[in-house]
Amino acid sequence: MAAWDKRLAGVRGVLLDISGVLYDGGEDGGAPIPGSVEAVARLKRSRLKVRFCTNESQKSRRELVGLLRRQGFDISEGEVTAPAPAASLILKERSLRPHLLVCDGVRSEFGQIDTTNPNCVVIADAGEDFSYQNMNKAFQVLMELEKPVLISLGKGRYYKETSGLMLDVGAYMKALEYxxxxxxxxxxxxxxxxxxxxLKEMGVEAHE
Known part of the structure; x- marks a missing residue:
């Protein structure tokens, strides 16, 4: 125990990934990785601040937190940093109107964003919505812009679900880039x- 205390000297917070670290997703809601529920509970009982930092872009934060709570995790919506809300802030700050290539489950995160007459494209892990028609529409929107802006919610190549490996948004992002x-x-x-x-949302510095 003393050895761990020495290693953690000066550490005030912990960032935790979710998919593939706490649980593996799946059509049935997925399953927690053995020991992960207990590990989160133990961290929550410690003096450390805990924040969940995810690239999950198929679900809204509310939906994701609800799923994790049903699996036994002690987690709240305010403890999650997710790409869709972060992108929404960027869109507002830069007066961008996106064409959204995203799952229906995450569209609520963009509910306050003007999507008429798009001047950018936002792409997320759209799952089954990554059809030729939808990809080509995103391509057409970008090609019609004088200064095309493509915002990708993560750039992962693949991720793991209970049914196996799944192609992630990065592959489709690269196709549009090319x-x-x-x-x-x-x-x-x-x-x-x-x-x-x-880190800002957690209230700690990088060295902490």
């Missing part, structure tokens, strides 16, 4: 700005 000759702005891990946002 087709349009542009570079996407990534909102989510591993963007340093995203981690800084999580």
């Amino acid at each position: 087709a349009c000759g542009i570079e996407a702005e990534v909102v989510g891990k591993p963007s340093p700005e995203y981690f800084q946002l999580a």
Whole structure:
């Protein structure tokens, strides 16, 4: 115990990923990874601040937290840093009107955003909505813009569900980058700005 206390000297907070760390998703809601519920509970009982930092972009924070709570996790919506709310703030700050290529489950996070006459594209893990028709529409919107802006909620290659590995948003982001000759702005891990946002919301510095 003394060894751990020494290692944690000066540490005030812990950032936890969710998918693949706390639970594996799936059509049936997924399942917690063995020991993860207890680990979160133990951290919550410690002196450390805990924040959940995820690239989950198929579900709203409310839906994600509800799922995790049903699996036994001690977690609240206010403890989660997620890419869709972060992207929504960016859209407001820059007066961007997105064409959304996202799952229906996460559209509520953009409820206060004007989506008429789009001047950018926001792409997330759209799952079954990554059809040729939907990808081509996003491509067309970008190609019609003088200065195309593509915002991607994460850039993962794949992730794990209970049924196996699933293709992630990064593959589709790269397709649009290649087709349009542009570079996407990534909102989510591993963007340093995203981690800084999580630290700010947790109230700690990076060295802590």
